[in-house]
Amino acid sequence: MAEIISNIREGYIKLTRKIHIALRTQMGDADRLAQKSDEVARFLSAVEPVCWLPLFCRFEFLSGYISFTQHHQLFSAADLAILQKSAADMQEALEEAMTQSSDPLTTPLLVVSKKVPNGKGRGRHRIDIDHQFLASALELRGPTGIAASIGCHPRTVRRRALQAGLAVPAPPVCQQEILEDGSVVQVWQSTGPPIAAISNDPAALDQVVNEILQLFPEFGREMLSGALRARRLRVPKDRITASYLRVRGVPPMFGDREIDRRIYSVPGVNSLWHHDGQHGE
Numbered sequence: 001m002a003e004i005i006s007n008i009r010e011g012y013i014k015l016t017r018k019i020h021i022a023l024r025t026q027m028g029d030a031d032r033l034a035q036k037s038d039e040v041a042r043f044l045s046a047v048e049p050v051c052w053l054p055l056f057c058r059f060e061f062l063s064g065y066i067s068f069t070q071h072h073q074l075f076s077a078a079d080l081a082i083l084q085k086s087a088a089d090m091q092e093a094l095e096e097a098m099t100q101s102s103d104p105l106t107t108p109l110l111v112v113s114k115k116v117p118n119g120k121g122r123g124r125h126r127i128d129i130d131h132q133f134l135a136s137a138l139e140l141r142g143p144t145g146i147a148a149s150i151g152c153h154p155r156t157v158r159r160r161a162l163q164a165g166l167a168v169p170a171p172p173v174c175q176q177e178i179l180e181d182g183s184v185v186q187v188w189q190s191t192g193p194p195i196a197a198i199s200n201d202p203a204a205l206d207q208v209v210n211e212i213l214q215l216f217p218e219f220g221r222e223m224l225s226g227a228l229r230a231r232r233l234r235v236p237k238d239r240i241t242a243s244y245l246r247v248r249g250v251p252p253m254f255g256d257r258e259i260d261r262r263i264y265s266v267p268g269v270n271s272l273w274h275h276d277g278q279h280g281e
Helices: 002-025 030-051 077-098 131-138 143-150 154-163 202-215 221-230 237-248
Strands: 059-062 065-068 113-116 126-129 174-178 184-188
Touching: 002 030, 002 077, 030 077, 126 131, 126 154, 131 143, 131 154, 143 154, 202 221, 202 237, 221 237
Parallel strands: none
Antiparallel strands: 059 065, 113 126, 174 184
16 A cells, blocks of 8 residues: 555656646647646546545556556545646646746737727728837838738838828829820830830840850740840840741741650560659658
């Protein structure tokens, strides 16, 4: 009997040591703290039957804890109540540690955006962004990067910057102009980099395209566009296509190429074996 009591005490001491270490080193780690809480429950479920089962029954160790099938009443009801209270305190401390952080904040969180009613009585709420935060953030990154941290669309960040006077409105993409003869034409404006001057000089463009194709004969129109951008030349795709046709001519049809396939044949059954190994570990 004394050996059994000693084993229970040793198991309890080891368990409390594990709990103390977990509360100091694993704060906020819900998964690992939940495992420790399960260990406390298993230990308690193994010890509780000892107080109520009859004499002359064996016991054994399972996973470092004692699993009793039947035994003599080794503990009194008061001792069992103390053990149950200690186990409950351990589990309560573990559950509380799951929601805590090992590095708690000393100041409240900075609120940089909030949802407010749009004033229409229906529809989604308006997202307001703090002007001071937005002014500082726009110096470091664009609307796309700011939107990812706030949780809204980049266009929302752009609109709030325009409303706060932190950004300059871009020119309209399309404008209508009235010519001297009275006709109206649409003028499109690009917000990207300017078109290279070589785009309006077919001879110079053909020379550059020819130089690229001399180095990379297999380049198509998309690869040519990338090669031109690498040379800081922004050329429209239709002019790249026209230059490619002038330099190389019309490409052959893809479907006219005949594929010659070899005939797979063996003289008989089991005449050819193939070992396909080295898959997996």
